[in-house]
Amino acid sequence: MGKKLIYYFSQSKCDGNAEMKNLLGSKGANLAEMCNIGIPVPSGFTLCTQVCKMYYNNDKLPDNLCGEIKNFMAILEEDAGCKFGDPNHPLLVSVRSGSIDSMPGMLDTILNVGLNDETVIGLAKKSNERFAYDSYCRFITMYSNVVLQLNHYLFQDILDSARCKNNVESLVDLDVSTLKQIINDFKNIVYENTGKHFPQNINEQLLSSITAVFSSWKNERAVSYRRIHNISEDLGTAVNIQTMVFGNLNNNSATGVIFTRNPSTGEKKCFGEFLLNAQGEDIVSGFYTPLPINNNTMGKLMPEVYEELYIICKKLEEYYKEMQDIEFTVQDGKLWILQTRSGKRTPEANIRIVVDMVNEKMITKNNGILKVDPNTLNSLLHPIFDIQCDKQVIGVGLPASPGIASGYVVFNTYNAEKAVKQGKQVILVRSETSPEDINGMNIASGIMTARGGMTSHAAVVTRGMGKPCICSVNGLHIDKNEGFFVLGEVKINKDDPITINGNTGEVILGILPTILPELSQEFETIMQWVDEIKTIKVLANADTPKDVEIAKKFGAEGIGLCRTEHMFFAHDRINLIQKLIIADSQDERVNALEELEKMQKSDFKEIFSMMVDKEITVRLLDPPLHEFLPNNKQSIKKVANLLGRSIEDIRSKVEQLSEQNPMLGHRGCRIAISYPEIYRMQIRAILSTVYDLRNEKNIVVKPEIMIPFVISEKELILICEMAREEARNFNNVQYSIGTMIELPRAALIADKLAKHAEFFSFGTNDLTQTTMGLSRDDSVSFLDTYKQAGIFENDPFVVLDVEGVGELMKIAVTKGRKSCPELKIGICGEHGADPKSIGFFINLGLQYVSCSAYRVPIAKLVAAHIALNQGHSKFSELTTN
Numbered sequence: 059m060g061k062k063l064i065y066y067f068s069q070s071k072c073d074g075n076a077e078m079k080n081l082l083g084s085k086g087a088n089l090a091e092m093c094n095i096g097i098p099v100p101s102g103f104t105l106c107t108q109v110c111k112m113y114y115n116n117d118k119l120p121d122n123l124c125g126e127i128k129n130f131m132a133i134l135e136e137d138a139g140c141k142f143g144d145p146n147h148p149l150l151v152s153v154r155s156g157s158i159d160s161m162p163g164m165l166d167t168i169l170n171v172g173l174n175d176e177t178v179i180g181l182a183k184k185s186n187e188r189f190a191y192d193s194y195c196r197f198i199t200m201y202s203n204v205v206l207q208l209n210h211y212l213f214q215d216i217l218d219s220a221r222c223k224n225n226v227e228s229l230v231d232l233d234v235s236t237l238k239q240i241i242n243d244f245k246n247i248v249y250e251n252t253g254k255h256f257p258q259n260i261n262e263q264l265l266s267s268i269t270a271v272f273s274s275w276k277n278e279r280a281v282s283y284r285r286i287h288n289i290s291e292d293l294g295t296a297v298n299i300q301t302m303v304f305g306n307l308n309n310n311s312a313t314g315v316i317f318t319r320n321p322s323t324g325e326k327k328c329f330g331e332f333l334l335n336a337q338g339e340d341i342v343s344g345f346y347t348p349l350p351i352n353n354n355t356m357g358k359l360m361p362e363v364y365e366e367l368y369i370i371c372k373k374l375e376e377y378y379k380e381m382q383d384i385e386f387t388v389q390d391g392k393l394w395i396l397q398t399r400s401g402k403r404t405p406e407a408n409i410r411i412v413v414d415m416v417n418e419k420m421i422t423k424n425n426g427i428l429k430v431d432p433n434t435l436n437s438l439l440h441p442i443f444d445i446q447c448d449k450q451v452i453g454v455g456l457p458a459s460p461g462i463a464s465g466y467v468v469f470n471t472y473n474a475e476k477a478v479k480q481g482k483q484v485i486l487v488r489s490e491t492s493p494e495d496i497n498g499m500n501i502a503s504g505i506m507t508a509r510g511g512m513t514s515h516a517a518v519v520t521r522g523m524g525k526p527c528i529c530s531v532n533g534l535h536i537d538k539n540e541g542f543f544v545l546g547e548v549k550i551n552k553d554d555p556i557t558i559n560g561n562t563g564e565v566i567l568g569i570l571p572t573i574l575p576e577l578s579q580e581f582e583t584i585m586q587w588v589d590e591i592k593t594i595k596v597l598a599n600a601d602t603p604k605d606v607e608i609a610k611k612f613g614a615e616g617i618g619l620c621r622t623e624h625m626f627f628a629h630d631r632i633n634l635i636q637k638l639i640i641a642d643s644q645d646e647r648v649n650a651l652e653e654l655e656k657m658q659k660s661d662f663k664e665i666f667s668m669m670v671d672k673e674i675t676v677r678l679l680d681p682p683l684h685e686f687l688p689n690n691k692q693s694i695k696k697v698a699n700l701l702g703r704s705i706e707d708i709r710s711k712v713e714q715l716s717e718q719n720p721m722l723g724h725r726g727c728r729i730a731i732s733y734p735e736i737y738r739m740q741i742r743a744i745l746s747t748v749y750d751l752r753n754e755k756n757i758v759v760k761p762e763i764m765i766p767f768v769i770s771e772k773e774l775i776l777i778c779e780m781a782r783e784e785a786r787n788f789n790n791v792q793y794s795i796g797t798m799i800e801l802p803r804a805a806l807i808a809d810k811l812a813k814h815a816e817f818f819s820f821g822t823n824d825l826t827q828t829t830m831g832l833s834r835d836d837s838v839s840f841l842d843t844y845k846q847a848g849i850f851e852n853d854p855f856v857v858l859d860v861e862g863v864g865e866l867m868k869i870a871v872t873k874g875r876k877s878c879p880e881l882k883i884g885i886c887g888e889h890g891a892d893p894k895s896i897g898f899f900i901n902l903g904l905q906y907v908s909c910s911a912y913r914v915p916i917a918k919l920v921a922a923h924i925a926l927n928q929g930h931s932k933f934s935e936l937t938t939n
């Protein structure tokens with residue numbers, strides 16, 4: 059006896075439940091669960107994902123399956139009180155895909171299976187003729203498209219011209235004789251394009267539909283979607299066969315979609331749309347603009363259904379403890395639920411929903427934290443557009459997915475890809491989007507469409523991606539050749555800059571300037587919960603008082619990396635350091651250093667006073683000196699003038715300092731060994747600031763002085779000695795001194811370095827570069843090739859190379875702590891906020907990660923997830939062996 063491959067669901071007999079997603083797919087599992095809890099769901103049965111795997115392994119459906127399906131159809135017929143293929147009283151079914159992870163619109167579904175020239179007459183007698191032929195039209199279109207692989211435009215064209223000829227808006231308004239004519243035309247199209255007649259055998263229809271839906275697992279757009287969302291190819295889809303209910307029966311029928319909370323803002327209020335006298339796919343296709351569900355629309359038109367729908371929304375949300383996205387159909391005044399799943403929403407909405415649900419006691423704080431995917435925070439933390447600025451609004455549409463995006467106009471995926479490769483941001487402008495556009499939508503910064511409502515494909519997909527979208531832009535006409543669009547009076551060419559505001563629906567001319575985002579109250583609340591849970595400190599990299607302010611705003615617990623050279627790059631200071639580098643005499647050098655010291659001191663004063671009671675790690679000068687010198691004729695001349703030197707002088711100095719491999723050259727603490735006065739000056743500036751703050755303002759800070767690019771114990775000894783000497787001039791100042799570990803040699807001799815250093819900070823950017831012998835600035839060219847060849851799984855500058863670089867870190871931690879047990883160890887560098895790498899750092903026993911200020915909340919959240927899941931985050935698995 060084989061395993062059970064088919065599971066029945068109905069109000070009275072149900073084999074499955076919500077736990078069985080892996081077997082039944084999420085649609086099938088939720089249909090079963092809804093039956094279990096008494097929600098009105100049309101009966102049906104699910105062919106489980108195993109069948110899909112068998113189908114792909116053997117290139118056909120399992121042998122005994124047909125017989126099994128017949129048995130289940132017999133039960134379904136009994137339930138429905140009518141028979142599949144019965145010319146008088148036909149049962150129709152839908153054949154619906156349903157994968158484990160929701161992939162909205164990517165897989166195929168066929169409605170009205172079981173219609174042929176005979177059964178359509180039976181259906182017409184049972185109800186009404188218009189409805190029966192309307193359904194037959196829909197069936198032929200869908201079946202031809204999905205099973206026979208004919209382009210749906212072939213059919214759309216016939217419908218369009220029929221609508222034109224009869225001067226009506228939609229299918230619903232066509233009369234029966236026109237519909238019959240259309241059906242004839244459709245059949246001819248099928249015959250012309252396939253050489254076969256449209257199948258009249260209903261069992262063939264059913265089996266071919268099932269096979270086609272299984273095949274849709276591997277269609278191009280589904281494969282792309284899985285790649286983008288990291289969904290495994292092996293999972294397969296289930297197929298659900300379900301009794302049809304008809305939203306296109308009459309004007310007391312409808313189809314719709316409802317979210318139990320607002321998917322854009324998170325507001326606790328149902329949010330949905332419906333279409334009268336229509337079938338499910340009408341609403342998602344974006345072709346018709348549906349009505350919003352509210353008191354004035356559905357509440358007036360079908361008050362009882364409206365009330366029942368709200369009760370079901372509440373029940374489902376409380377049951378699943380999650381915002382639901384629900385598909386429903388009303389057949390002649392009776393409400394049926396066809397699908398429920400957790401609703402896709404914007405990152406902002408998610409945060410609000412989570413905090414509300416915790417406050418409503420629907421979920422616990424810890425559950426709430428786990429419901430926020432750290433990867434989605436990015437869009438909330440980056441600079442936002444300044445919408446208050448002067449701007450020219452050129453049009454309005456439905457605000458379908460919030461956020462603002464500026465970019466250059468493209469009309470298709472091909473051009474989007476081309477522009478993005480050139481480093482441009484693009485706005486994808488289309489009449490409507492379909493699953494074929496998924497790649498373009500994925501790389502565009504925003505989407506704008508001429509048609510479709512709040513639950514159209516474009517709206518749903520962009521909300522899931524967390525990117526702005528405007529639908530149904532009034533008066534938007536796209537040129538047939540996709541060279542420009544016209545919006546009201548304005549003509550915008552391809553590659554022209556525009557901005558879309560998905561919060562208001564406004565289309566704006568040009569690119570908007572940006573400002574820092576305000577974080578919502580709910581965001582702050584979640585971060586407070588996160589702080590209670592996480593076990594690692596999260597610091598920020600910040601170089602200027604302004605950076606420090608941002609870091610504090612985003613909740614950094616200290617500054618793990620303050621790069622002093624950035625203070626020199628400011629345009630009013632660069633000349634001083636240039637003077638220093640070019641100086642011939644001791645006098646000149648001392649003079650320049652004095653000036654620089656004053657400036658560093660004033661910076662430190664500002665920064666240190668902002669960081670009272672918090673860690674602040676200052677890194678001494680790191681880049682090679684030539685980076686401060688001018689590099690072209692014009693700027694050489696300018697510098698020569700400013701410093702009162704000859705052009706030749708400057709040029710020769712530039713030449714003298716230039717190196718073949720500056721990244722591996724005279725930089726970091728190597729500079730201090732050649733020119734000790736530079737580090738001495740910096741150390742003095744730090745210590746005297748601490749001294750002054752204490753004496754003048756009674757502010758106590760204890761900065762950590764960090765030495766970059768160390769490879770030997772002796773370097774560290776010399777510099778520590780310098781610091782001790784300088785410190786003698788400042789009675790009782792507190793500071794600590796430590797080293798970066800950013801070169802393999804430093805990691806390997808960590809035990810020796812730890813004798814002199816009070817802390818280690820891994821500089822994983824340089825450590826990756828030097829461990830792998832891979833230039834961070836040049837490696838990009840073959841990175842993709844390496845990924846495709848399976849040599850790299852990730853960009854090692856984004857996700858830590860645990861196998862190699864991680865191993866060196868392990869050695870350094872072990873050796874360092876062995877010789878100095880109280881050694882403080884952390885990491886600064888971009889990996890510090892990478893969700894995939896943080897778990898490794900925590901498990902390695904580091905005390906802190908330090909990352910760019912904008913990524914502090916992400917790092918904190920990942921750390922909290924890891925704390926809650928015993929060392930793992932569902933969103934950020936990184937294999938450590």
Ligand code: ADP
Binds near residue numbers: 165
């Ligand atoms: P998707 O996964 O792309 O949403 P679905 O299987 O949910 O595909 O079906 C597409 C549309 O058809 C949905 O609007 C759905 O509600 C509708 N539909 C599916 N099955 C039935 C049915 N048995 N009766 C009426 N409408 C249906």
Ligand code: MG
Binds near residue numbers: 385397
């Ligand atoms: Mg659906």
Ligand code: MG
Binds near residue numbers: 680766821823824
């Ligand atoms: Mg470095």
